[in-house]
Amino acid sequence: MSRRTRPALPPGLIMPLIFLLALLLPWIPLGPSSNYVLRVLTTAVLYMILALGLNIVPGFTGLLDLGYVGFYGIGAYTSGLLAIHYDLSFWWILPLAALNGALWGILLGAPTLRLTGDYFAIVTFGFSELVVLVIRNELWLTRGPMGLPGISPPSLLGHTLTKDWEFFYLVLFLLAVVLFVVTRLEDSRLGRAWFAIRGDEIAAQCCGINLIRYKVTAFAISASIGAMGGAFYAKWFKFIHPDMFKFWESILILCLIVFGGMGSIRGTMLGALVLIPLTEILRAVLPQELFSARYLIYGLTLVLMMRWRPAGLIPFERAQEALARRAEARIRSRRGGEQGP
Amino acid sequence: MKTILRVARLSKSFGGISALQDIDMEAREGQIVGIIGPNGAGKTTLFNCLSSLYHPSAGQIFFGDRPIAPEFSSKKKKLVAACALVFLFLSLLWTPIFWSLFVPGALFKVETVMLGLLLLGVRFFTFRGLRRFEIWAWGLIFLFLAADICLALFLGGRPLSQDRFLGTSLPLGWVGTPWALAALPFSLFFGLQLCTAPARRLFGFKIGPDAVTRLGMARTFQNIRLFFHLSVLDNVKIGAHCTMRSGIWRSLFRTRRQRAEEEGAEQEALNLLRFVGLEQRALVLADALAYGEQRRLEIARALASRPRLLLLDEPAAGMNPQESADLIRLIRRIREKGVTVLIIEHDMKVMMNLADIIYVLDYGRMIAQGTPEQIRTDPKVIEAYLGGGVHAPA
16 A cells, blocks of 8 residues: 555564664764764754654644744743752753643634634744743843853753763653654544644534644644753753744744655654754865855755655655554454454 | 424525525435535535534524524624623723723833733633633633632732832722722623523524534535545544544543544444445545545545534535446435435436435525425426426436
8 A cells, every 4th residue: 555665674663773773872982073973963853852843733733833933942941940040850840841831832822823824824923033022121030132041950860961972861862752742642533633624624623623722732732842842952051042042943943844744753853863963964074165055055955855855755645654554553453353262 | 203404594695695595494304305406506505504614694503403503683683792792892891991090000001901901811712712611601700700809809908009010109909899899790791691591592602613513413525625645544533533532641641541432433434434335445545535435435524423414515526327326325324324414416316316305596595395206397496407498307
């Protein structure tokens, strides 16, 4: 039924294997540049988390969201402020930041998700700009353009994380959590309702799906994942500044999922894994005089991609076919069970 | 036989154009009811009104004994409803108005305005959004009342020299009591008005297409509206959405209940696909299906919500004689399952074979109704179809 041959490995094993390989990565001797590579990869994994979160709204539900970075910023500042003022542990901050993100997602989504298409995109864009403006101007809370320095690093069982590989492991753990959430939701009643809304809103309504409710749910979950990413970012970078949450970031994350394949989880992750290190690789590869042309190459990659694979590296349809294969395995095993003794 | 659907004096106009005028019709349990008419007669508009995609301009639709359309049948009622909404709005605006009257300058402080707007928005949207859920709305009214009373007690009992919200030293001690006293009757009266049964009968209410499906009325579309990028099985499982319950947490943790529910839905979806003859195609994407198969898949998806009434909008459009004969058999089998079928069709052969009773629409009016034999010989129908010709249709 699928055009490709089946992978030799059972599909349930691929992800854990990749994770295992990633866990081994810090121990590959790369000489003096090892920490640098690790930091780039940590950024890439962070963007994978963000892209997986954003993917829920434009990818699963089919709504263009240009204000994702607003939730990222909210998460980062929640994390930073809680760490500085209340000295909370990272493991408390993380769910609190996610909750705060979800809260703002609901507050923004409930009234505005009645809008369709472009209008909704404009509202989200406005929201992210608002977040930056509030951060910049409410000096008493966020110190505005002076930024928020001195955020304590996270700790685990009394041990404070400082080394690059420790942060890499931490972000991998977060990725595993987010991946768990999105894969479970993808193959559930909730996920199917999202896909239905993406496919055809009127038909979805006539199937008994309450549009607003499921859109707000998608928005809230996406926002909370974004805020989790922000919380990690603040704790990792130990300094946050309003300029880090500009509109450009939203577009970048959107590019990642468009590049990887909107609505497909693996595609989204692959997109982040390819595009985020690309600028760093170009920095190393390109000669000095061509160095500033790296964004040109970046843009060119996107253009070529859209020309040859407009649905992304792993298109939505492939993801749905994978889901169908999973269903097939389920049905087959159930039938086998029935026929057995 | 019980009446399952009753349409009373239903009208729908778009701007100045009236698509439907004073439609009266009825479907009894277990019947196959046909609706025919030339192109542009308003058949699909009628279906859209039934499934609440459009809200009728006048008239009422009863599904079982439940009204499912807003009942703005006269101008007077519309006026009353509009006045009530204005008063509701005013009652909610009362807080800022009160501040502006009794605390000079307070209204123009940014914080006050924002707080006032927030309160206003919260109340307005909760009242508006929760009108459908009576119990919730009752609860919220009491919550708001409690909030008002608490505010009155706190602000009224304690002379505040420094007010946080206003940022000035305004004597707010005496504000609370009169505010609450003034707001109480408004909240009470209009809140109750909007969510009790007599008020609803007066003002009408809206019910969305999703709620109509949940009540047991499913439909298909004239231009096929499947979820083309999803698998055939998932299409049917989405149709079963309102028969399932599990939400985020159950899906996240794959509780036993959720797994059992998913398994049941999957099994039922497969059964339905077998029922329409698509079980071999269950795991391909829906856009890989042939046209006739897509039509059947849409029927399976509609059946998955376990409807009591099924609306089919031109199911035989674009089918060859063999396929439409299969379709007739399928629709008969659906009726045998105990589902009432309401069907729009152009293909006269299908209609005459299938329907127990036929309604004929022309230019938004019901011009004839009766058994297929009566319709076949009705001069008005012949005129509508053939423009005063001599042959009976088909």
